[in-house]
Amino acid sequence: MLYAVIAHDSTDPGTFERRMGVRPAHMANGEKMMADGSFLFGGGILDGAGKMTGGVLIVDFETREEVDEWLRSEPYVINKVWDRVEVHPFLVPPQFLGLFPKYQEQPVAG
Numbered sequence: 001m002l003y004a005v006i007a008h009d010s011t012d013p014g015t016f017e018r019r020m021g022v023r024p025a026h027m028a029n030g031e032k033m034m035a036d037g038s039f040l041f042g043g044g045i046l047d048g049a050g051k052m053t054g055g056v057l058i059v060d061f062e063t064r065e066e067v068d069e070w071l072r073s074e075p076y077v078i079n080k081v082w083d084r085v086e087v088h089p090f091l092v093p094p095q096f097l098g099l100f101p102k103y104q105e106q107p108v109a110g
Contacts, residue, residue, distance in 0.1 A: 001060070001061065001062065001063070001089060002040070002058060002059070002060055002089070002090040002091070002092065002103065003058070003059050003060075003061065003064070003067050003087050003088065003089060003090055004056065004057070004058055004086075004087075004088045004089075004090040005042075005055075005056070005057040005058075005059055005067070005071075005085060005086070005087050006045075006054070006055075006056050006085070006086040006088070007054050007055045007056075007057070007076065007082040007084070007085045007086075008045075008053070008054040008082065008083055008084040008085070009052070009053045009054050009081055009082060009083060010080060010081065010082070010083035011083070012080075012083075015080075015081060015083075016051060016052070018079055018080070018081055019052060019076070019081045021079075022075045022076060022079045022081060025075040026074070026075045026076050026081075029073075029074065029075060030042065033059070033070075037060060038059055038060050038061060038070070039057065039058075039059055039060075040058045040059065040060060040100065041057070041058045042055060042056060042057035042058065043055065043056060054082070055076075055082075058090060064087065067087055068087075071085060071087075
């Protein structure tokens with residue numbers, strides 16, 4: 001099942017510097033997840049000055065429990081970069097199914 005993960009950085013002083021220090025581990029984890037098919041797409045949320053303040057990821061896990069298990073090992077969570085994380089089931093609309101052929105058989109919400 002697909003999930004949209006919306007992660008918001010902490011507003012504590014030093015969070016951006018911590019983010020940048022941990023970023024190589026976060027990116028390496030994303031590469032591993034891309035290889036196993038559990039991470040489809042993602043990117044940073046930017047503030048008005050273009051500074052990263054969070055992220056949005058589309059991930060593929062069988063259950064919500066598996067999403068939570070991944071988040072417990074995510075470097076940005078462990079290192080307290082992400083302060084608040086929302087997880088929502090996600091549906092690919094028909095016009096984007098060509099980008100994600102695996103999901104072409106999923107039900108379409110009305």
